[in-house]
Amino acid sequence: MDFLSEHQPEILPGNRQLPPTQGVIEAPHGTTIVAVTFPGGVVLAGDRRATMGNVIAQRDIEKVFPADEYSAVGIAGTAGLAVEMVKLFQLELEHFEKVEGAQLSLEGKANRLSTMIRSNLGMAMQGLAVVPLFAGYDVDRGKGRIFSYDVTGGRSEEHNYAATGSGSIFARGAMKKLFRDDLSEAEATTLVVQALYDAADDDSATGGPDVARRIYPIITVITDDGFRRLTETEASEIARSILERRLEQPDGPRAALL
Amino acid sequence: MSTPFYVSPQQAMADRAEYARKGIARGRSLVVLQFADGIVFVGENPSRALHKFSEIYDRIGFAAAGKYNEYENLRIGGVRYADLRGYTYDRDDVTARGLANVYAQTLGTIFSSAAEKPYEVELVVAEVGETPEGDQIYRLPHDGSIVDEHGSVAVGGNAEQISSYLDQRHQEGMTLAEALKLAVQALSRDTNGSEREIPAERLEVAVLDRTRPQKRKFKRISGRQLSRLLDAGAAGGDAEGASEDAE
DSSP: OHHHHHHHHOOOOOOOOOOOOOOOOOEEEEEEEEEEEETEEEEEEEOOOOEEEEEESSSSSSEEEEETEEEEEEEEEHHHHHHHHHHHHHHHHHHHHHSSSSOOOOHHHHHHHHHHHHHHHHHHTOOOOOOEEEEEETTTTEEEEEEOOOOOOOEEEEEEEEEETTHHHHHHHHHHHOOOTOOHHHHHHHHHHHHHHHHHHHHHTOOBOOOOOOOOOOEEEEEEEEEEEEEHHHHHHHHHHHHHHHHTTOOOOOOOOO | OOOOOOOOOOHHHHHHHHHHHHHHSOOOOEEEEEEETTEEEEEEOSSSSSEEEEEEEEEEEEEEHHHHHHHHEEEEHHHHHHHHHHHHHHHGGHHHHHHHHHHHHHHHHHHHHSOOOOEEEEEEEEEOOGGGGOOEEEEOTTSSOEEOOOEEESTTTTTTEEEEEEEEOOTTOOOHHHHHHHHHHTTTOEEEEEEEEOOOOGGEEEETTTSSSSOEEEEEEOOHHHHHHHHHHHHHHHHHHHHHHHO
16 A cells, blocks of 8 residues: 555545445445464355345355465455455555565554555445455464454454354354364364354345355465465365255254253 | 867767676676476576566566666566556556566666666566467667567676577477576586586576466575476486487
8 A cells, every 4th residue: 555655546445535425325245254263274264145235236246365375355344345455455465575575474464454444434434344354374473363353444363263244243153163273174164164154044144055056155275385265166065065964954063062 | 168078979879888788797697598387587696685586477577687776676666567557457467568668668768868877787577478479578678679589588797698508509398497407507608618517506596387376477496496406407418318329
């Protein structure tokens, strides 16, 4: 953003003046994003639905993006603004890396995103909020980390798991019961899809796996080897195995009582 | 009262060109070669921190010989141009040709402006395509001209001799190890024809590899990976020699 504000400030999203409006502006909103850490990395996933009021605006929106080689960002909130924010964020990380010859630290990246969200505060107050979830592999510490944000740009590091968006309360509940310290990568990817399923179960704005149209959640894994997005086949396998189990147990796996 | 001496424009330009050429010749040479899977940059560089090669954009790499502060300035300008273009339009709209034009304009303006000293740099801008036919290599001398190169190019002190050596031996479809071996051979020839050994830790190597799954195709090769490639090149050369003997 420093680079853009010096060289072409007029294309920065934060610099735009909004005309005064009455009430809330209707625009597509993205919904649920979840993240979970496992030894050796972190998984970030999102459902595919965008809603505008009570209408499903898009069934197959993509809300999880790689920020750079070792981090990814998932977005909830106004889709148009969020996508632009991610594009700018990616640009900035890449530009820094190329000019300086070194990557920003994970904390540095998280702080940068915080400033960008804060610059959107004016829009957020008119109902066009963007609330991302940032996850990355910290090369210095050798582990996956998650950062969550609020509309004012407040940043907090989350341990083990986190969720954002309208279905996040339900997703967080599911993850709380399913999370363990020793998850494998495959278990972690299954866990996030379970959480998204539960979110879609109780939140109308979150989309579940759509077998008929072959629309499955976007699942990304970040480890030592960098960012990887699961292919559609891999995602469909996870979703289908969960669906099959849910035919017998509609509420999903049961946790022990004590 | 002394009046300034009259210097003809031809003479002034020739002097400036001479000045720039001498500055560039002081630096070590570097070579850029096409190989089967992309483009490789090889140069002798004792410094770990000051790079001669760097990434400009997804498929575009940059190499420079001459004065560090001057080409670093141009490099950052190039990264800025590419990033801005990619953000405003699309990543595919950033091309080596566009970038080479910008560099040519900059270098040309500086070269012919009387107020500034000419830049003592020679640049190479390379873009790797989907296929070897799509590869583009542009050489930009100090005066702002653009030369479209194919196969191999050398810039820096001993460039002419190295290019003729490369032109004779470079083939299409070489493997990375073969191309690297040829590049090192070319660089180890001194002006007087004698050869010297360049140790692996003094080599700076980078590739634009079209087979890389990521969008960004630029990658530095160093340490163990480099020595493995150098060994493979040496072994491959021996094996070729052996098979020729057998025939």
